[in-house]
Amino acid sequence: MKFVLSTSKLSKRSITNPLAGLVIVLFGTAGLPSVSMSAEPSDWSSIPVTELTLFYPGQSSLEWLMSEAHRSKDKKEKGDEAMAKGVDCFFCHEDDEVAIGNNLVKRGPLEPMPVKGKSGSVKLALQVAYDNDKAYFRAQWKTRNPYPGEAHPFKRFDGKEWKGLGHPKLDKVVQDGKDSAIYEDRFSLLIDDGNVPNYDVHGCWLTCHDGQRDMADKAAKAEVKGHAILGDKGLKKKDVRKYLPSTRNSDNWADTKSRAEIDKIAAAGGFLDLMQWRAHRSNPVGMTDDFNVLEYRLNDAGKGPFSKNWDKQKHQPKYMYDKAKFGSNATRESQIRSKPVALSRELNAVPFDPNLNWQEGDLIPAYFTSREDAKGSAADNREAKGVWKDGMWTVVFSRKFGLTNPDDKNMSPGNAYTIGFAIHDDNITTRGHYVYWPRSVGFGAEKADINAIKVP
Ligand code: HEC
Structure with missing residues (x-):
């Protein structure tokens, strides 16, 4: 743990791409559609690589982070109080990723059902580029298994x-x-444009709560089904998934605000955009899905892949x-x-x-x-491809600027966005992913942790 009293968040060094020039061979080309990605950078080796060590978070929910359990053993360093004051995770935890991951992946207060042999962290080699129309993301990571998930x-x-x-x-x-x-394996982005309070400092943890699937005090199915907003008479859900604290009156998942209040938050842009590249359920048709997070992890309007x-x-x-x-x-x-x-x-x-x-x-x-059935806002991400070769996924996808759907973040050049990154590796879902502290990604913005490179 480092308590460096510097506000600079720019300390993650960009390194030269160790994978430059790698020849990618498709894993089973049969049936893969040809995806037109005319504007994708023709030479990714010229785009700097940011290496992020994504780590296993176990059941470290927002409620846990805000509790007295989030303190050093001698109780002198108080994570909970810092959280309440809006201090960002990176400020205290930069370079803690491997240690935290190794600790949480084992049986302990934040991991009741450890997965045998699972690694505590994974290195993500990330590249981001943009042109006038789109943002381009390229992600590479090594899989635990000698086959693609x-x-x-x-x-x-x-x-x-x-x-x-x-x-x-x-x-x-x-x-x-x-x-x-x-x-299936997955690579996910959770994006905000500044409209979600505290997302820049708490990142994905803002959406991660007790009561959710695979989290502490998991909500009973009957309770969810009977819930006015989430249940049979509302969203017709049977479990609790990612949600934002702004949609609740307290730190209890069931204590939702009214439908009208939640709709008002949505109209003001107070939701997150969530995109998941899925090795089984989107990659074969050259897409990623498109969700948003507000009172639940919601599908964008229309039909996904x-x-x-x-x-x-x-x-x-x-x-x-x-x-x-x-x-x-x-x-x-x-x-x-x-x-x-x-x-x-x-x-x-x-x-x-x-x-x-x-x-x-x-x-x-x-x-x-x-791909043909996919329609509307849920089908925005039609340029995505992942190939697995020699133990490593290389996933490239684009996101359009200027989307005007009410369930999308309207991104544009000149701005920065807070992004949470996640990788699901080796036959796992929910908390079994690797995650990272919130980082800002700038597309020609003045200040950002990660600067996307402009391509013609
Ligand atoms: C004031 C600095 C501070 C801030 C800000 C902070 N933490 Fe912590 N965090 C701590 C301390 C202290 C511990 C206890 C570490 C120890 O005992 O070694 C801790 C522990 C943790 C642990 C458990 C690690 C383990 O190995 O058991 C997790 C997970 C964690 N923090 C995540 C976060 C996240 C996510 C954020 C931001 C949303 C955050 N922290 C913000 C100080 C902080």
Whole structure:
């Protein structure tokens, strides 16, 4: 821990790109659409790399950070009091990332269900560029596994019926050895333009609360379903996910403000923009999703790149693999790490046929992607691609400036934005990600922690 009394946040040095000139070979090119990215920097090696050590946060919720538990052992250094005064995390924690990650990834007060063999941190090599129309992000990180985390839960034929197979590694069924660890890798950005109070100092932790999925004091399903705003009569949710404190009257997730008050915050731009590049549910169709965070983690209006592959009436998948394109109508668990298994409506799928000679153990993805079905604000991010080679993901995507949808941050050159970065690696979701303190990213702005480079 460093208590350097300098307000400079610019100490993360830009280093020369160690990966420059790397030849990227697509992991299974079959079915990948050609994504037009004409304006993407033609030479990323000329864009400086900012290396950020993303770390495991466990259950360090905003409520935990604001409590007396957030103090040094001798109680002299008070994280909670500093939080209340709006001191940013970086001020106290710069260079603590590896130590905090290693500590929290083990069993302890902030990690009740540690994942065996999980690393406490991961290095993100980040590059940011822009032109007049778009921001360009390039992210590289090494995966724990010698294969890309491209698989996601499946429907498995058990001889009679199709039932779920696969869960993330923090789930009890996986830790008890009752189900396989299967979940897609992700790279996420959580963005604010200055309209969300304290996001610049508390970052992602502002959205992270007790009561949420996989957090302390997880809310009971019945309680959420009965909740006026979140439940059956409102958003129709069954759990609590990321939300902003501005939408609550106290630090209790259930203590929401009224619908009218929340709508007023939204209209004033007091929400965060959340984009996730997903190895299974968006990458195959060259997209990232587009969400926003306010009283919940909300889908942007319209239709995103993925849907559930399940016909509720018939209790069967909607689509199966097209044998002519995939080689078979289903896959098997023994195959899922050696070839891409994502199902995409227009690339490798045909309507499910219940009359085929299905065998026990046949697998069909529980979700399918579609670029054609994606519409509206949820489909803004149509230029994204990730390739995995030699143990490393390289993800490049663009974000349009000047978006006017009410659920997007309208970004533009000349400004800086606070961004939270996250990586989900090795079959995991929710708190199992690696995160970083809030950083400002400037697109020709006067002052920022990370300066995007202007490209023609
Ligand atoms: C006044 C400085 C200060 C600020 C500002 C601060 N912290 Fe802390 N933080 C501490 C102290 C002191 C500890 C206890 C560390 C120790 O005992 O070694 C701590 C511990 C933590 C831990 C637990 C680490 C572990 O290994 O158990 C996490 C996680 C954490 N802080 C996150 C944050 C985040 C996120 C922010 C910003 C939203 C933040 N802190 C802001 C001082 C601060």
